Amino acid sequence: MTAGANVNDVETVLLLGGRSEIGLEIAVRLAPGRNIVLAARRSGELSEQEQTLRNAGAVGVSTVEFDADAVDTHGDLLDAVVAKHGRISVAVLAFGILGDQARAETDAAHAVAVVHTDYVAQISVLTHLAEIMRRQGTGKIVVFSSVAGVRVRRANYVYGSAKAGLDGFASGLGDALHGSGVQLMLVRPGFVIGTMTEGMSPAPMSSTPSQVADAVVRGLNSGATRVWVPRILQPVFFVMRLLPQTIWRRMPR
Helix, strand or coil, rough: CCCCCCCCCCCEEECCCCCCCHHHHHHHHHCCCCCEEEECCHHHHHHHHHHHHCCCCCCCCEEEEEEEEECCHHHHHHHHHHHHHHCEEEECCCCCCCCCCHHHCCCHHHHHHHHHHHHHHHHHHHHHHHHHHHHHEEEEEEEEECCHHCCCCHHHHHHHHHHHHHHHHHHHHHHHHHHCCCEEEEECCCCCCCCCCCCCCCCCEEEEEHHHHHHHHHHHHCCCCCEEECHHHHHHHHHHCCCCHHCCCCCCC
16 A cells, blocks of 8 residues: 555455456546555456556555455455455455356356356355445445346356346345445446457447446446446346247347
8 A cells, every 4th residue: 555545544445356357447437545456366467457546546556366266265355355454445346257158058167167256256255245344334345247147048148147146146135235334236237348258249239348337436426226338228128028038049149
């Protein structure tokens, strides 16, 4: 942390997935006057991300080693962040994988790996974070679902099923946190054009990491519990839920 900054006087933003394009765009917008903690594997190789956040006005930037799949380490990691940096004001869960749908259809280990990272690991982190923030009596959690989980498509059903499970878990957890002083915001983006989707043809109504970050920050500031990116996807998927299965199974990713 920058010399002279008092950990008790500075809000801390925890980004779980310190290399995520969307996560970093959010962190840049939240950086001015705040302390940012980047959690990722190979955390010693985040110098570029650290500098970006300092340039954006963060009073301090720290890194911590985080392996999303090592669920038995999550509790100790989050406790250590609190012990070192004080209360977590905002936690952004920006880790996850798309996986290879074709491979996952025949390779059970790969299918399980996708679901473990995109669902099981998220549940672990969310449960620990929720308890920490309940004790604080305040805090904000950003969870990334996806329109892929609103109604699962044949074209990406492994990833979509993990997001569907996460969407349900986060929805229930958000209700459980109601009245606790903790805000859980569930974000449902459509196709995001970025490194994670490089080489894939953009879907209609796509967005960029910057656009998603803008929507997330607006949601945090307004106290929203659900954010669709772009907003038009909410009514579109209301209609898509009504499509006959014979049509739906032919829908592309």
